[in-house]
Amino acid sequence: MLGRVGRDSLARNSVLIMASTVGTSGLGYLYWMIAARELPRPAIGTATALISAATVVSMIANLGLGHMFIQRLPGVPAAAWSRIVSAGLLLGCAATAAASLAAVLVLPRLAGNFGFLDEPAGAAALVATAVALTASMLLDYVFVAHRASQGMLWRNLALAGGKVMTLLGLTAAGLSTASAVVLAWTLPSLVVSGYTLRRSLPRLRPGYRLAGAGLAAELRHVRGSLTGHHLINLAQAGPSAVLPVLVTARLGAADNAHFYMAWMTASVLFMVSPAVASALYAERANAAGRSASLPRAALVVLVVIGAPATGLFLAGGWILALFSPAYALGGATLLKILVLAAIPDAITNLAVAHWRSEGALRRCLRLNLLMAVTCLTLTWLWLPTWGIEAAGLAWLTGQSTGALIVAGYALWGRFLSPSPGPAPGKTAPRPRSPARPPHPVGRGRPAMRLGNRNRRPAPHSRPRSRTWRAP
Template identity: 75%
Template structure:
């Protein structure tokens, strides 16, 4: 097994991306566990609401540049590589800052539960957290583009460990409240991003350096990414980012704290198939042979046991936070576990179609799932509580998986027909 992982580029990079996401999730779990034990629920609820908004802002404003990196960086010369990365990072971070200010101006008037964004400190926290998220996401994709996921693994472990250590230090010193959660979340992101820009990029692509000149021609590629990859990404990641925001808007910050902890726990499963999908797409842009069968085996091998553990022992796991989190989030966690299989099917299908250039098909599928999930969440939350968001997520992903199955039937029929012809006796 170890020999297969080291020799097979798809398996190796999939495992490294998953190790990065799972390791980050594990340290993130300890982060929120420490926060739940040291801080009151209203403080955590406000912090998770702001982080949720930052996630949406970053998702909306990164312009699909990460997938543009995966598509264009392999084989690029040093000067072109420097220009692509510089233009992408600058454009993504500036766009994120602008959308952050817009969100801070609009959200408090739309939903009273976002009133904390009326303060200058809330606006600053939103801008800094959102820009840090965008920079982290784009830099991760630079490493994925070069099938150097070990760099992503190192960065993200340092980032997650830094968050946990900073939170522990601040709470040990006697500080509390929402600001502590946000500072511990954001400061390590800024530090790790700065270190990556200063040292790691030069090692990844010797001779490359960030530049501010010659960026204008890159705007054409940014526009192409916006109309292609970005729309697909928005429709795909939109529900995952928007669900905590909708829970806050409809049920309040405290309910979002219960939802966020269960959602974060289940995210161990939801991180696997996107990681394998990214590795699959990177393999194909590097002109390497990579099939859906191999990718599916990797996903099933990694998610099987964790899914069983979370489904059977989820209440006890949530109880590590407090009895309240277990009581409110246990059923939600089980619902989310059930959604992991259809989620994996749709993620791998989108990666496959994206590699074939079938962007419209990817977009239509993601829009369908997003519309079903978000509409049902908004309608069901007031009457059914936080479990409504989980059920809506399950329905949306299942709908998408059924569409993938229907679209795959003609291809399966062709394959079966060809197989039968080969087996038929001649003459």
């Protein structure tokens, strides 16, 4: 079994991406368990609100450069590879820093619960966290583009382990505010990203050098990525990042702490299908992986999420109680709703990856926009009445709507689309005329067969003439 997975590029990279997700999630549980036991809930709510806002900013400002890496990096020379990666990282991080400063000015005016961003420490934390998230995400896509997801696995495990160790050190030093959570979240990400740039990328692509030259030449490709894949990514992943922000704005930081713990626990399911979808798209973008099929990707997702989904649905309250009994009481119902939403979420993620590989970008964008608008609108309307469970119900409604549309597309393409008519018949070839003999047949003599007239004479032969004499 392991040998078969190792030979299958799609399965191998899907498993590595999911192993990165599972390892990061496991260490993330430990991280938030330490935070929940050492810090008060208002501090947890403030920290998760800031991290959620930074995630939204990073998602908006990364310009869709990750999928541009998947399209352009395989097979290019070292100099072009360095230019593409360097320009993508510099442009993405600069755009994220600018968007973070804009968020610092806008968010406190829109929602009073984000007033902590008016302080210099809160503003600096938002900018640093958002830039760190963008750099980390883009570096992950570099490894996915080269179907070398083992680099992504070790990088993310080091990052998650660094967060846990930093949080333990800060809490042991007596820091019990939201700053401890944010610092422990951001500092390891910056350190691991710096090590990846310095050590890992040169090993992945010999000859790589980070340089600022070539930014102008890459703007055309960035513009194409911004108007194509980036809009799809925003509509696809935007709601998952915006939901904690809406919960904070409508209900406050304390309720957001309950929501965020349940959402983070269910995210181990929501990360599987995007990981397989990214591997599927990378396989099809690579000339050697054109045979990666949608049924194989769906089978991988089904095998991986089956047991965890069952366990979370049956024992989700007990898992949340590991943080504290209050989190189990406030988020157990929400967790069950989110587990049910993992099924339609997997269907829509794989469908979008399949359509994206076929170039149907408008269809992907329309589907993701419909799901995003449905989810966010219902969340905003239902939160004051139903509490944090409203966000889960809105997420389930949006994903189920998208899954029904995917099923409609599949049925239309299989049964209802007009089948092409029979191919027009080809005219029968004219019978060849009988071959003429190479020489007219004389009476009583067989036909003479002449050799190839175009054959060159032997080099030693000479034309005979009357003036020719033998030496």
